Amino acid sequence: MEVEQIEIANHLRRFEPFEALPEEVVARVAANADVVYHKAGSDILLLNDEIHEFYFIRSGVVELFRRDGEFYNRLGEGEIFGQMSLMMHNRVRFPTRALEDTLLYIIPKEIFDELCDNHEVFADFVEFGDRSRLRQTVSRAQQSNEMMRTKVSRLIGREPVIVDQTASVHQTAIKMTEERVSSVLVTDTNEDGESSVVGIVTDQDLRTRFIAPALEFDTPITAIMSANPVTLDANLYVFDAMLAMLRHNVHHLPLMRSQQAVGVIALSDLIRYESQNSLFVVAKLLRAQNQAELVSLGKDIDASFVRMVNEDANSHMVGSAMTVFGRSIFQRLVELAEEQLGPPPIPCCFLTLGSMARDELLPGGDQDNALVLDDSFDAVKHDGYFQKLAAFVSDGLAANGFPYCKGGVMATTDKWRQPRHVWSKYFADWIAYPSKDAMLNSSMFFDLDGVWGHTEWVIPFRQQIARQAANHNLFLSSLGRAALYRTPPLGFFKDFVLEQDGEHKNSLNLKRRGTAPLVALVRVHALAVGSTAQNTFERLEDIKAARYLPPGRPEALRDAMEIMSMVRQRHHAEQVQHKQKVDNNINPEDLSQFDRRNLKEAFQVLNDAQNFLKVRPVKGRGFKGAKRVFSTS
Amino acid sequence: MFFPRPEKWKRRKGEPLPWRGLYEKRLAQVRHLLLREFYQAGVVDAGTALADVPMVALDFETTGFDPDKDAIVSIGLVPFTLRRIFSSRGQYWVVNPGKRLKKESVVFHRITHSEVQERPDLSEVLPGLITAMTQSVVVVHYRQIERRFLDAAVRQRWEEGFIFPVIDTMDIEARLHRQDDKGWWTRLKAHLAARLLGRDRQSLRLAASRTRYNLPVYSPHHALTDALATAELFQAQAAWHFTPQTPVSDLWR
Structure with missing residues (x-):
């Protein structure tokens, strides 16, 4: 006989995924639920215990841990756990403990199976549960694109x-x-x-x-x-x-x-794999006869961007393609400058910094660039030329939708138009004397790439930075602290923290509070393991190979980066399509429930990683190539 | 009818009730088949660890507070152990209290005349209820209601009484929060301290007791919900103040 459990049913109805289920179905779930109380600090589930039910948190807070005891997730009222274990051979995967006094409703596997079989909403919700939700979103997006689906x-x-x-x-x-x-x-x-x-x-x-x-x-x-x-x-x-x-x-x-x-x-x-081809856009950019023609190609870039996003290209793909466009414009601008000014009097290399150097360019990104000159540089004889070159390129980039860098990180600034040995000294000094300014500069200039000229010059720079940074724990810990400056917009649990006032009230800045802190955090770890990679995903590969972070963490960070970037890119594509000014302010209300949840998970990953950085200051693990041992201390 | 309870005055204060022995004595005198089966099945040993005790949380809604004049309107019952509350096996009955349904009590339990008229007499529900209680320790919030009303109801219908061990969550709260067992000086100090600090005596009501363990607020006066709420409260009390090894005799009355 099923008795109507009014209290249980009423509470379940207030939360996903039960709110979307028919009344009588929720009543049936409630009638079949059992209950248990756990006082704060007590174990709820132990690793590898058999499990034949999942849990709904009626009140309180629980914490889930990984196999190795590492904190994994925190859940509160109205959230469920244990469903992954039900789907995975009925063994507890995440040991769970009550953080506060907690009352749980226990729902048996039979009901779970019934709900999964008969109710899409429920199946979707639980299948994308836990961190694997991110994984699945990422891989689904990848699969929907022909070029990402086909192995070369x-x-x-x-x-x-x-x-x-x-x-x-x-x-x-x-x-x-x-x-x-x-x-x-x-x-x-x-x-x-x-x-x-x-x-x-x-x-x-x-x-x-x-x-x-x-x-x-x-x-x-x-x-x-x-x-x-x-x-x-x-x-x-x-x-x-x-x-x-x-x-x-x-x-x-x-x-x-x-x-x-x-x-x-x-x-x-x-x-043949690309019809409306990004390659053609690049070809057009590189053939542009003048500034005006370059600018007019902006609409092709926009179209290409919107198309890639709409085709669910992954963020790496979009970021890389946008970078290729950006670099092509940059290169063509230098060539156009050369047509006017003549060839440079001494060898040089145009650097790009920040997102373009990381292959993560998105619409609206600043122009951050610098000039590296041959050591034969004589300011009196040569600087006049390079000043003009820098101004031409900088103005050209601004005309093409890359706003001037507010911090003046452009080759037009004297300080950032220097011969190789000066640059080398800059880098060495920032690492040796990690002042606040040095940290700012490091986070800007340590993502660097050559765009034009002697682009191979960046290689010794990257090696110098990787070698010196990995050996300077003071530098690494300072950069680590700087990376914690911005935190993800997540409340104690469950909800987004939104801007409370100003122009962007009730929105969150996905760059400032999401991708930027994540990129910063990955940069520190990458430098610690002596990686010379620039792209965040590639850096994570190196960090993973060095086994610098706990197992699973680099993957989680990669997925978090992917989710945040995807949401950002979709937001940008929307704005580009509506001819609005591109920004990074996202109102969670405008997101699908699915994106909201994924985004929350992504912020949670970032939050965990920042906490990890807080308790374990970064220490260099030597230059890349050295044998590394994962320390458990 | 009056049944003497010689066992009561033989026992010294503070000594645990020998429930197994009481069942055996009753078994010798009992007449009604259902009660005979109940006593025959017995009950756990006094020394049994709480973790091993099968329990049922019980709650009645009644027409008033006098077992002789008032009657039971609804019964909620939830079996449980320290590890799990089997609310999925919970039972709920609404019975016809006869003419005794008062306006005042309707306000509380919201069960109306028309609802109970179609309902059976308690005697039809007793077999199910007694079976569910068999071999279990009953857990209630304020034992005077459930114990006395059930005894009276059985007595009225079958002309013999009904006894069963009870753990009283309100009694447990009272012992924790009130100083009644202690000397007058301790009580006075506690009283004055409370007055000075502007603190009132801790409420022992079910809802108030639950909040002390961070249990959620349930809407009161539905027998099944209250039974569930009582089971949860006892799990919380056990988690905070006792151990799974605490002998059941420390708590049953």
């Missing part, structure tokens, strides 16, 4: 054609003709018989580097090959291949699997 390895038509580095150009040409390929990999074989790719030669190389200069037939192939070619992991996706080609301006990419070349793909292989 699927484009491999055949085994790569290989010649040994001792071959001559003539022998190579014969082999390419026999095999009917437009490119060949040059390999070196070591004593153990393992071969590694040392170069690539294409039809075009034969034409431009061999026939045109009229070299001898027995010229070694190493003389005309492109050494150390850009390669791509065969496990990556078509879109990654496209980005790599755009980025490095190459048309052939060797695909690697555990250091072995498994194939080569050409630009033509990719084209």
